[in-house]
Amino acid sequence: MRHNNPSAANCCKPQLCGFGDQQPNQTVAGKLVNKMSKIKSPLRYPGGKSRAIKQILPQIPVNIREYREPFFGGGSVFFAVKQLFGQQIKTYWINDLNYDLYCFWQCAQENIELLVAKITEIKQKYDNGRELFQDLTREDLKLTDFEKAVRFFILNRITFSGTVDSGGYSQAAFTSRFTDSSIARLTQIAPLLASVKITNQDYEELLFAEGKEVFIFLDPPYYSATKSRLYGVRGNLHTNFDHQRFADNMRQCQAKWLITYDDCPEIRNLFNFAHIIEWNLQYGMNNYKQGAAASGRELMIKNY
Template sequence: MIKSPLRYPGGKSRAVDLISTLVPDFDEFREPFLGGGSIFIYLKQRFPKKKFWVNDLHFNLFKFWEMCQKDVNAVIDKVYEWRNQFTSGKELHKFLTDNISNFNDLEKAAAFFTFNRITFSGTSESGGYSEQAFHGRFTESSIQRLRKLGSLINGTKITNHDF
């Protein structure tokens, strides 16, 4: 089973087995506060023929999911580009912080993932840089996990609405 590529505050990855037993039969699964998407990813794999609609208000997180669906390889390529360009995690963090407001959708998606991997507790733009996370969580395997995500979330409605 594929797991969420994101570390997310309040994430449900450790509770998926329990939570999934509480989900009633459904025709369409709607997740209004997607976040790291652990429950969605689990259910999408268990019920691939069902309809899924996921949403998150956090714009850069929404762009991460949307761009992974549209072209996950482009997201991966951009992450690798920055990873190779910046040998210092602190410099990479500063570059992303200073430029994210001017990034296009693809860059916002790649920046969200990168922030998620190099900050304390995966708190993204609001989290402080973590040297330990840069070396221990921003790894080849963490980036490669994105590859399977694109095909998995294909056909899912992904939105950025407020509730």
């Protein structure tokens, strides 16, 4: 179901490829990679790309006016790009179909102080993490958008691997992840979200909206993880993803784009029209039914 609820706003260069024939400034590019980002995403996000920033940044074009991210998730790549490029990129547009996650980012942008205050209040109220988890996952909850934002962050901190509605309670996470410092760090992200367009739409909207010198970074649900149920309520945002439709849309997209995907024959076949780069990623999180995080072969797919 698609949501586009503007009222929710009230809830509260590496060796880079340039557009056209202009060549990237190698010296500046090197400084960007070495600098890296100091402010990280405040979320623990399954399948997030926080460990892959050094591999992804060198693939991003230098001379872009607009940055779009249709599958925002935890936003690790966005935060790195925003800190490195800043106002050199004139427009930032981030999007996610998970409505509760959208509420979190929207409230973090519009009223971070109130968000932090409410989360802090709840943390001080609960000594028993399991009781907190049970209260936040009752089926009869009727929440405002602001309350959904608060709930999402807390569950992200106290569930196994930050899986929120698709995982289970973790005492270890409650003890070590839901800390005063993790809440305080939320205040760092508000300046980076200022003036950013935040939406809750189908990813297709970002592919075909008009714009000049647009670059789109996409981290869709992985093909081989359709049974892992990591995204949305009981994994509905992951298991229902149409990879064929996605590939067809990307073939038609005229903007420059970069996709991160799992390496499997099906994806290689779907994207045989694009440039495919193999690489390895050390996963920071796993399916909550699996064991320790592992290393896996990934693909970066691009049309430039």
